[in-house]
Amino acid sequence: MTATMVSTMENTDYARLLEETADLMEIAGEDGFRIRSYRTAAAAVEGFLERVDDVLKDPTRKVTEIPGVGKGIAFALEEIHRRGSFERRDEMLEKYPPTALELLKIQGLGPKSIRAILEAYRVSTIDGLERLCKEHKLQLLPRMGAKLEEKVLRSIASYRKRAGRFLLDFATRTAEELITYLGAGEAAGSVRRGRETVGDLDLLVSGGDAAAMLDHFVKHPRVSEVLGHGENKASVKIGVEGLQVDLRTLPSESYGAAMQYFTGSKNHNVALRTRAVKMGLTLNEYGLYRVSDEVCVASATEADIYQALGLPWIPPELREGQGEMEAAERGELPRLIEGSDIRGDLHMHTTETDGRASLEEMAEAAHSRGYEYVAITDHSKALAMANGLDEARVVAFARQVRERNQAGLPVRVFSGLECDIRRDGAMDIENDALAELDVVVASVHSYMNMEPAEMTDRLLRALECPHVKILGHPTGRVLLHRDSFPFDFEAVAIAAAKNGVAMEINASPERLDIHATLIRIAKAKGCRFVISTDAHHPKHLGNMRYGVLTARRGWLEASDVINTRGAADLLSTLA
DNA sequence: ACCCGGTGGGGTGAAAGCTCATAAGCTTT
Numbered sequence: 228m229t230a231t232m233v234s235t236m237e238n239t240d241y242a243r244l245l246e247e248t249a250d251l252m253e254i255a256g257e258d259g260f261r262i263r264s265y266r267t268a269a270a271a272v273e274g275f276l277e278r279v280d281d282v283l284k285d286p287t288r289k290v291t292e293i294p295g296v297g298k299g300i301a302f303a304l305e306e307i308h309r310r311g312s313f314e315r316r317d318e319m320l321e322k323y324p325p326t327a328l329e330l331l332k333i334q335g336l337g338p339k340s341i342r343a344i345l346e347a348y349r350v351s352t353i354d355g356l357e358r359l360c361k362e363h364k365l366q367l368l369p370r371m372g373a374k375l376e377e378k379v380l381r382s383i384a385s386y387r388k389r390a391g392r393f394l395l396d397f398a399t400r401t402a403e404e405l406i407t408y409l410g411a412g413e414a415a416g417s418v419r420r421g422r423e424t425v426g427d428l429d430l431l432v433s434g435g436d437a438a439a440m441l442d443h444f445v446k447h448p449r450v451s452e453v454l455g456h457g458e459n460k461a462s463v464k465i466g467v468e469g470l471q472v473d474l475r476t477l478p479s480e481s482y483g484a485a486m487q488y489f490t491g492s493k494n495h496n497v498a499l500r501t502r503a504v505k506m507g508l509t510l511n512e513y514g515l516y517r518v519s520d521e522v523c524v525a526s527a528t529e530a531d532i533y534q535a536l537g538l539p540w541i542p543p544e545l546r547e548g549q550g551e552m553e554a555a556e557r558g559e560l561p562r563l564i565e566g567s568d569i570r571g572d573l574h575m576h577t578t579e580t581d582g583r584a585s586l587e588e589m590a591e592a593a594h595s596r597g598y599e600y601v602a603i604t605d606h607s608k609a610l611a612m613a614n615g616l617d618e619a620r621v622v623a624f625a626r627q628v629r630e631r632n633q634a635g636l637p638v639r640v641f642s643g644l645e646c647d648i649r650r651d652g653a654m655d656i657e658n659d660a661l662a663e664l665d666v667v668v669a670s671v672h673s674y675m676n677m678e679p680a681e682m683t684d685r686l687l688r689a690l691e692c693p694h695v696k697i698l699g700h701p702t703g704r705v706l707l708h709r710d711s712f713p714f715d716f717e718a719v720a721i722a723a724a725k726n727g728v729a730m731e732i733n734a735s736p737e738r739l740d741i742h743a744t745l746i747r748i749a750k751a752k753g754c755r756f757v758i759s760t761d762a763h764h765p766k767h768l769g770n771m772r773y774g775v776l777t778a779r780r781g782w783l784e785a786s787d788v789i790n791t792r793g794a795a796d797l798l799s800t801l802a
Numbered sequence: 803a804c805c806c807g808g809t810g811g812g813g814t815g816a817a818a819g820c821t822c823a824t825a826a827g828c829t830t831t
Contacts, residue, residue, distance in 0.1 A: 258803085260804085261803050263803085263814075264804055267804080295803095295804070295805095298804090300804085335821090335827095335828075337827060340827070340828085370822075370824090371822085372821095372823065373822095375822065378821085581831055610816095610831065611817035612817060612831070613831050614815060615816085672830060673818085673819075673830060674820090761831095763831080
């Protein structure tokens with residue numbers, strides 16, 4: 228690795244190297260506690276508020292001050308800083324090629340199976356694995372059979388389908404990093420529209436010295452490949468992840484037209500151009516022109532273009548060709564919710580279960596975001612792996628929260644619980660204990676492959692529990708990883724509306740659940756909503772922005788979302 | 803490998819259920 232790489236290691240890069248080493252050690256069948264140490268350290272490094280680079284460079288500091296980083300991992304971090312890798316990782320990569328890590332992403336195969344496949348067939352790629360399945364060689368190995376071969380083939384198909392897409396937060400952070408680096412620019416495309424996953428990143432910049440801007444762009448330290456570099460545009464791949472980023476430089480007089488064009492969506496642009504044609508105009512990425520004399524009518528700003536087409540400016544989140552044009556025509560665009568409308572966060576975890584920080588730390592982080600309140604909603608006992616709360620701990624927790632609020636906390640803290648919905652739709656915690664809490668989020672975490680009708684009944688029963696106030700991540704999807712479990716969403720939305728249970732818009736970038744289309748369906752059925760981060764670390768509270776984007780994509784206004792209300796109002800709403 | 807607490811060593815998140823196969827691996831946050 229080059230010296231330039233060393234100077235640009237982010238905490239996430241250190242964490243990724245530790246994490247992938249842990250994965251390889253798992254395939255190698257090494258000691259579980261040692262593997263966990265690597266994973267703990269990776270999480271600690273990722274969550275560390277300062278840059279590891281800065282600590283390493285400072286002779287008065289030691290990385291061992293990061294809890295979970297001891298002598299061994301401190302040594303590894305220094306080595307990564309110096310040369311981009313460390314000895315243990317190199318050893319592992321000699322035994323198992325890096326493509327083996329990709330195999331871990333195939334559902335149904337874990338480290339043990341992968342090790343068996345590697346040792347029996349020396350196969351370490353997805354293509355090779357596919358071949359083994361098709362030739363029925365996987366079932367020759369112990370504890371593997373025909374069913375597994377089919378499952379693996381299905382997993383490979385869905386893995387390929389999502390390959391090359393990236394989570395919105397990764398794309399957004401990359402965009403912001405590049406814009407800061409360039410000192411100018413704006414993201415267009417699906418990032419600007421707030422889509423939950425994106426294929427590539429379009430950056431636009433106007434004015435200034437275009438050639439110098441593009442030269443500077445392709446030299447960014449995280450650029451791993453330059454795909455093209457012309458007069459007005461450069462394309463690069465960023466990092467090991469390989470996100471493609473296009474930077475276009477534009478004259479300021481056509482900036483609005485380009486922004487409109489590159490923001491899309493395709494469906495929205497088709498509708499907009501159709502409208503232009505009907506008005507004797509033609510719209511392209513350079514501007515809006517009269518057909519008769521080719522005179523440019525608008526081009527400098529998006530608002531100019533929409534206005535010339537007789538429309539108010541349409542927020543990017545609505546530009547999906549889903550009725551926004553008609554609503555704009557009628558002057559009925561929603562007044563979309565904004566980040567500043569949010570006054571609290573009603574779903575988060577602490578070290579009591581699988582979170583990484585204390586109640587006080589979460590409350591402090593909420594305070595510094597300007598919130599009035601939070602609800603601490605740790606897991607219930609069905610999630611044993613996360614050390615979920617039983618009835619006694621729930622009751623004790625509720626009492627403790629009342630006392631701590633009295634004693635003074637940075638923000639008002641509501642006692643809550645993310646209560647598992649059991650297979651039969653019953654709550655995982657008895658009603659008496661639930662009654663002690665301010666807010667109960669009910670979530671499905673298990674048995675996600677039930678028949679749709681059975682799953683619907685399960686959710687409907689959960690919504691009948693009088694203590695349930697919020698349906699958490701209602702569809703269970705994990706982006707680029709797992710599809711929603713199937714059920715009758717409309718029936719559930721109707722029941723939620725009837726029982727006054729808010730639909731959660733889970734702002735975690737891995738979920739963004741429920742998605743925009745379902746939000747609109749639920750709103751039509753009379754549901755109200757809550758936007759929550761499901762934070763497991765203080766910094767996750769910052770994911771609220773993605774939840775707000777998703778709500779905006781679902782046409783929601785502040786009044787649709789209960790955590791835009793003040794604490795007292797919210798409590799009476801919940802009661 | 804880390805942490806604690808004490809110079810040698812022990813403990814380390816915490817099940818439960820499913821699938822596929824017949825004891826073990828994988829998934830769930």
